[in-house]
Amino acid sequence: MAADVLFLDVETPNGHNDRISSIGLIRCDCKGTVLAEDSYLVDPEEPFSEINMRLTGISHADVAGAPTFPEIWSRSLKSLFDGAALVAHNASFDLAVLWKLFDAYELDRPEWNYACTKELAKQWHPEYPDYKLPTVCRCLNLEMGSHHRALDDADACRRIFHSLIMEDEGHVPMFAPYSLGTGCGRRSNEGAPRGSAQRAKSEKTADYCDFLNLCEMIVANDRVDALEAMSALSYVEEHDKLQGDPLLDNVCSLLAAALADGDIDEHESDQLVGLLQGIINPCSDGVSHRQVQIEGKKFCLSGTFYHGSKECIKQFILQNGGQVLSGVSKKCDYVVVGDEGSDAWTTKNYGSKVKKALELQSKGDDIQIVSEDALGL
Known part of the structure; x- marks a missing residue:
């Protein structure tokens, strides 16, 4: 174990997670005695997102006139980090942010054990x-200040x-060397195909x-973590054409709600997996034909059908x-x-009619999206 341990937390301005708006640090010796502690507001030199401002309570106005990270690093942070092992809660997030922060500013990055x-x-x-920070503190009967204050x-x-x-x-736990990817890093959509529609x-x-x-x-991997949820939010925020889309507005609201305390537990992850899988493939639930009532109901058809024209x-x-409508309302x-899909679809799994139905569902309308097998053909 290193002679000293540095406990830290960072707050970020947006979903890129390569800048910080605040950092808090406490350096202790091997006996747990506090040697130094400090916190800083940091000018990230990047825009703030709405979700991060709500999460951290830090805005453009709060960091006006604050130093940048390179200024703080050379002035005081470097000496706090020097020779210390690092400890953070959900360390894969905080250390990934710091790793990318050093790269962004082309600073020499020290070796970290964590x-x-x-x-x-x-x-x-x-x-x-x-295992969110407030939950663990509560279970261990530990006092805690204001969450998201670094x-x-x-x-x-x-x-x-x-x-x-x-x-x-x-018994002190082992400290492991850290490199980006040691924990759960953010997935990238760079180079992702644009879908199969012709x-x-x-x-x-x-x-x-691309969002799909x-x-x-x-x-x-049937799991959504905080970094992945933030990357999805960030993608929508960065693409103006997606702003105001009723379906994605609903998705983003649910992602933001899950991120309200900065972490995603197993229950929230399961909900988000179901939500995202539902917009990737709305027919994946396999509704039986015994569950679909045809008489007196209105239908709209999309795609090419295996069972006929x-x-x-x-x-x-x-x-x-039943009745057949020309459009979705x-x-x-x-x-x-239709099980055979369509070259005219705008995504590989569905087209504009299903997208409209998903939007209506997000507003609470009772409309179901089913495969042709659900008709009992």
């Missing part, structure tokens, strides 16, 4: 409901660390397809007492998606 109190709490207390969070991390060590009869897309549609590709990468599917619905009960 431990994560979130991971330590998971190992020693698998019974906890989640120095308060660093102090909470310090208290957790020493509490867990005391539980383990003073016809030319508008800029908004192309951006929407990003979502597919995020849910590939669209006219054949229409006649089947009419013969069974609030009057529609079901959108039926």
Whole structure:
């Protein structure tokens, strides 16, 4: 173990996670005695996003006239970091931000050995409901200041660390070398394909397809973490054509709500996985034909059908007492998606009719999106 330990927390201005707006640090010796502590507001020299301002309480106005990170680093931070092992709660986030911050400013990055109190709490207390900073403090009966105030969070991390060590009869956990990717880094959508539709897309549609590709990468492991949620929010914020899209506004609201305390627990992750999978492939739930009532209901058809032409599917619905509409509206009960897809679709899994149905669903309308098998053909 290093002679000293540096407990830290950073707050970020936006979803890029390569700048900081605040940093809090507490340096202790090997016995836990506090040697130094400090916190700084930092001019990130980058825009602030709405979600991060709500999360951290720090805005453009708060950092007006504040020093930049290189100024703080050379003036005081370098000496605080020197020779110390690093400890943070959810360290993969804080250290990834710092790693990219050094790269952004082309600063010489010191070698870091680190431990994560979130991971330590998971190992020693698998019974906890989640491992967010406030939850772990509450379960360990530790006092905590204001969450997302950098120095308060660093102090909470310090208290957790020493509490867990005391539980383990003073055994100090191993510190591991850190490099970007050691923890859960942000997935990138760089180079992602624009979808499989053959016809030319508008800029908004192309951006929407790229967002779906990003979502597919995020849910590939059936888990959504805070960095991934922030990357999805950041993508929408950075693409003007997606602003005001009713479906994505709803998705972003739910992502922001899950990020309200800066971390995502297992329950929130499961909800987000379901949400994102639902907009990637709205027919993935496999509704049975026994659950679809045709008589007296209104249908809209999308795509090419395995069981026959669209006219054949229409006649089947009419013969069974249903109606077929030309477009999707609030009057529609079901959108039926053909199993053969369509080159005219704007995404690889659906087109504008399904997108409209998803938007209506996000507003609370009772419209279902089903595959053609759900009709019992």
